[in-house]
Amino acid sequence: MKDSAQTLVRDTAANVYQPYPASILEVKEETGDIKTFTLKFKDKEIQEGFTFRPGQFVLASLFNCGEAAFSICSSPTFSDYLQLSIKKVGLLTGEIHRYAEGDEIGLRGPYGNGFPLELLYGSNVLFVGGGIGLAPLRSLIQYLLSKRSEFGQITIFHGARTPGDIVFEKDLATWDKQEDVNVETTVYRSTPEWKGNVGPLTSLWEKATISPSNTKAIICGHPAIISYVFFDLLKMGFAEENIISTLERNMKCGVGKCGHCSIGSKLTCIHGPVFTYREMKELSSVS
Amino acid sequence: MPDELILNKEHLTSFLRKIAREHRLIAPVKNRYGDTLFEEVSCLDDISLDLESRPAMPPTHFLLPQDETLFRYKREDGQYYFSEVLPEVSTVLFGLRSCDLWAIFLLDMVFEQDFKDPFYLNRRSNTILINNPCLEPMKNCFCKSAGSGPFLTEGYDLQFTDLGDRFLVEIGRPKGKALVEKWDYFFVPATNKDKNKQYEAILEAESRFQQVVDLNTASLRFINNEVDETLWEELATRCQGCGACTYVCPTCHCFNIADRPISETEGERIRTKDSCALPGFTRLAGGHNPRQKRSQRIRRRFYHKLAFAKEKYHRSSCVGCGRCVEVCFGHVDMIRVVETICEKAEKRSSAASLQLGEILVNTGLISSEELKTALEKQATTGKPLGTQFIDDGLLTRDEIGRALWHQMNIPSTAETAD
Incomplete structure (x- = not known):
C-alpha cells in the first residue's frame, strides 16, 4: 500500500453499470421458444421512479451469466411492473428460460430513445411486427390504446413462422375485438388446423386500407423480412420519415461507451434503437 | 513559483523516487527483451527507464485496463445482491508522448458525454500526466500531421522538455504544480536561454518528420x-x-462486458478490451x-x-x-x-460498377440494355456508374441509395421468416 498522503478524488457519478435486483412475478409461455417475464424492482422507490417511453430497452443481468439488452414489451401506463418477452436463442436467453416465478434478476435502464410519440398524435398508425419483433411494438400499442382518442386508425400486422409461433395471442385477440383496431396475422408455414392467412408479412397489404399520406408505419422484425416491408411501403408512397423501425444490435454497455452497437456515426443505444427509414438509409451506407 | 523550471537530469531519478513513494508511478521501461513498455515502477534502481523510444503499447491501458471489475455480485437464498468496488490509488503517468496525451483528451470526451463512466473518470481525476515531447520523431510517427504534437501547449499537468543535461519543466495544471511544489528543492527557475533552447528544439523536431499524412x-x-x-x-x-x-x-x-464467476454463489461483472x-x-x-x-x-x-x-x-x-x-x-x-x-478517390473500378449495375438490374430499376449503354458511355466519360445514370436522367440518387440498402439487408437464406 502507498502512503495515504494523497487524497483520492471521488467522482460522485453513480455506477451506471450496476443493475438493481428485480423479482419475477410471472412467467408466461408465449410459444415453444418465447416466454414473457413480468418483473418488478425489489426496491419500492426504484420501481416507482422507473419511467420509460415505449421502444426503450433495459439490460437484464442473470447470475454468473452476464447481461443482455431487451426491449420492454409492456406499456409505461402499467407502472407497478414491466414485461420482457424473450426468445431462446443463445446462452443468456436459454438461461432465463429456466427461471421461474420468485427468481431474481438484475435490471438497469431504461436506455435508448424510444418511439417518437409526438409524431404519432392525430395520425393513423400501422404496426408491422415479424415474430418476436412484435414485443417492442406491444408496448406502444398498449400505450396508444390507453389514449385511444388521440390517434387515428390502428392497424396491426403480425407474421410468424408457423401458427405455433404467434406471440401475444391473447393480446392480438383483445385488440382485434376493439372496433377501431384492425389486426391481421399471417404464418409463413401453415398447419392443417390453421384457417388464417398464409404467406409472408407483405402478403397482408390487401387486408387493410392504408393511406400512406396520413399513416405512420412502425416496423420491427428480422432484417430479412423488414427490408421487403420497407420496399413495399415506399412503393405505396410512404414518406421516408413516416417509416419507423427499431433495430437490434449487439449491445454491451447500453450507455454509449463500449462501441458494440455502432451503426454509421450513431450508437444504437443512445441515438436509437428507433430510427426512421430516412435515418437508416443514411446510416446504412456505413453499416 | 514560476511556471517554467529546470530539473537537472541527475535529479530525475530522485524526483521519480519521491513520486513512487506516494503514487502509483507508471513510466516507460525497457525490458530484457528490448521492448519499451509503460510499466508500474516501484523501485527506480531495478529498471532501465527509456525516454528514447515510443512505448509499444499506449498508456491509455492504465486508464482503461485490459480488464476491470465493474461490481461484485452474489446469490444467497435466491436473492441477487450487487456491491460496489472501490477506486484505486492515485497514479502518475511519466514519460508520455504528446500523441498519447491527445488520445487521453479524446477518451475524456467519450467517457464524459451522455452517461458518465465512473471508472474511467475516477481513475482519470486521480491521475497526473507528465508529458515528454519527442525531439526526434520516430520512423512511422505523424503527430504533426494529426495536429497532436510533437509539443503541447496545454492539457498536460507537467511537460518535461529534454535540453541535453537538463529538463525544462512546464507547469500546466494545478495537479502538476502541487507535485513540483511538494519537492521544490529539485527545481530552479528557467532562464530565457533555456526557453530559447526549447523553442529551437521545437523547430528542429517539427522539421524532422519523415511522414506527412493528409x-x-x-x-x-x-x-x-x-x-x-x-x-x-x-x-x-x-x-x-x-x-x-x-x-x-x-x-x-x-470493451466487452461479461460475468466472471468466483464460486457457485458469487462472482464479478468485468469489462475487457474488445475489438x-x-x-x-x-x-x-x-x-x-x-x-x-x-x-x-x-x-x-x-x-x-x-x-x-x-x-x-x-x-x-x-x-x-x-x-x-x-x-x-x-x-x-x-x-x-x-x-x-x-x-x-472517385476512381471507381470496373468491378464496383458491374456490382452496382447488377443490383440495379435485379431490382428492376434499369434494363440490362440501359446498363450496357451506361457502361459504354462510362468508358469514355470516366464518370462513376451511378453518376452516369443520374446525369442521363435514368435514375435519381435516392433510387440508387434505396436499391443498395434493399440489397444489403437480404441475407442469403430465405429460411428466416421472422
Missing part, C-alpha cells in the same frame, strides 16, 4: 462519400483480422451479424477514426502515434489507407 483530405473524402468502395475488399485480402491495430491504438476504447476488427464484435444472439465481412469491419474502423470522430469531436481520432503502422504486417495501417484514399 488526414484532413482523407476525412473530407469520407464525409463527401468519395471513397472508392472496392478499397475495403482489397484491404480485406491483406488484413489478417487479428485486431492488433485496435489493441495498440491509444484512442480505441471498445471491432473481430467478427464476434457485432454478432447477435441467433447468429445475424451486421458486419459479417472483414471488409465491412476494416471500413468501419477507418470511417470511425476519420469521419465519425470528426463529426462528433471536430477532429479525427487518429493521433498519429504510428503504432498501427508498426504492428500490421499486412500494411492495413493509417498511413497507407490515408495515402490510398487521397490517391484513389
